[in-house]
Amino acid sequence: MRRMTKQRGKSRTTRRTRRAPRRRRNDLVRRTLRLAPRALLISAAIAAPIALWQTGLIGQMATGLHDGLLRLTAVAGLRVEEIVIEGQQRASKPDLQRSLGVGKGDPLFSFDPNAAKQRVEALGWVKQAVVERRLPNQIVLHLVERQPFALWQHDGRFVLVDAGGVPITGRGLAAHTNLLHIVGPEAPKHAKALHTALSTEPELMQRVQSATWVGGRRWDVYLQGGIVIRLPEREPARAWRQLARYAAEHRLLAKEIKAVDLRVDGRLVLTPAADANTAVAAGKSS
Numbered sequence: 341m342r343r344m345t346k347q348r349g350k351s352r353t354t355r356r357t358r359r360a361p362r363r364r365r366n367d368l369v370r371r372t373l374r375l376a377p378r379a380l381l382i383s384a385a386i387a388a389p390i391a392l393w394q395t396g397l398i399g400q401m402a403t404g405l406h407d408g409l410l411r412l413t414a415v416a417g418l419r420v421e422e423i424v425i426e427g428q429q430r431a432s433k434p435d436l437q438r439s440l441g442v443g444k445g446d447p448l449f450s451f452d453p454n455a456a457k458q459r460v461e462a463l464g465w466v467k468q469a470v471v472e473r474r475l476p477n478q479i480v481l482h483l484v485e486r487q488p489f490a491l492w493q494h495d496g497r498f499v500l501v502d503a504g505g506v507p508i509t510g511r512g513l514a515a516h517t518n519l520l521h522i523v524g525p526e527a528p529k530h531a532k533a534l535h536t537a538l539s540t541e542p543e544l545m546q547r548v549q550s551a552t553w554v555g556g557r558r559w560d561v562y563l564q565g566g567i568v569i570r571l572p573e574r575e576p577a578r579a580w581r582q583l584a585r586y587a588a589e590h591r592l593l594a595k596e597i598k599a600v601d602l603r604v605d606g607r608l609v610l611t612p613a614a615d616a617n618t619a620v621a622a623g624k625s626s
Contacts, residue, residue, distance in 0.1 A: 427483035431465035524553030537577035
C-alpha cells in the first residue's frame, strides 16, 4: 500500500510539472492578446500626426483655423477703421500707407506691426518708426524723420543726405539748394565734421558754395567767386579761423586770387588768378 501511494504521489507531481510550462505559455498569449489593441492605438496615435504633417494637412488645418478666427474677430467689430500717422512732415504719405500694408476693413489681428515697421524704416525719410495696433479699430504709426543736411553729388546725380551721411532721396531737391553741396565718394561720412569746422566762422561760411572730399583725407572748399580753400587734413577748424582772420585784416578774399592753400601749418599760400589751372591741378594730386 505504501508503494502504491508513493507511486501515485510521484505521478501527480510529474503531471503538475508538465502542466506548468503550458500555463505560462497560455498566460503569455493572453497577456499579448490583451496588450495588442493598446499597442495598435499607441502606434496609430504616433503615426497619424506624422502622416498628416507629411501630407501638409496639419498646416492646412492650422491656416484654416487661423483664417476662421480672424474672420470671427472682424465680424465682432475688430476691423481696421482708422490709420493714424504721427510725425510725418516730409515723408510721402502714400509711400507710408503702402509700406504699412493695411487698409480699412482689414481684420485688425491680421496686421503684423513688426513687419510693417521694417518696411516703413526702409523708406529714405524715415529714421525710426513705431507701429501699434490699438483696440478696437486703430493702426497708429509714429515717425521720427531724417533731417536734410547736405546735397551730395555722386555718379552724376544729386542725393539729399542727413547728418550721419545716410542718403534720403534724389527727388524734390529744389527745396534744399541752400544746403552745403558736397562732392566725393565718401563725402557724406565726413560732412558733419566739416560743417562743425566751417561753423566756427559764420560770416565766412556764408560764402561757401561747395566742398570736395580729396584723396580720402581732407577737404577743398569752394567759395563764391570760384576761390578754392585747401584745408589741411588735421585741425581744419584752426586753419579756417586763420583764413577768416587774414580775410578780415587784409581783405584777402577781395584780391585777384584763385586758391588759398592752408595745408602747411602756420602758412598761407596764395595762388593768383592767372595761375589758377596749375594750382588746382596740384591740389588734386595731394
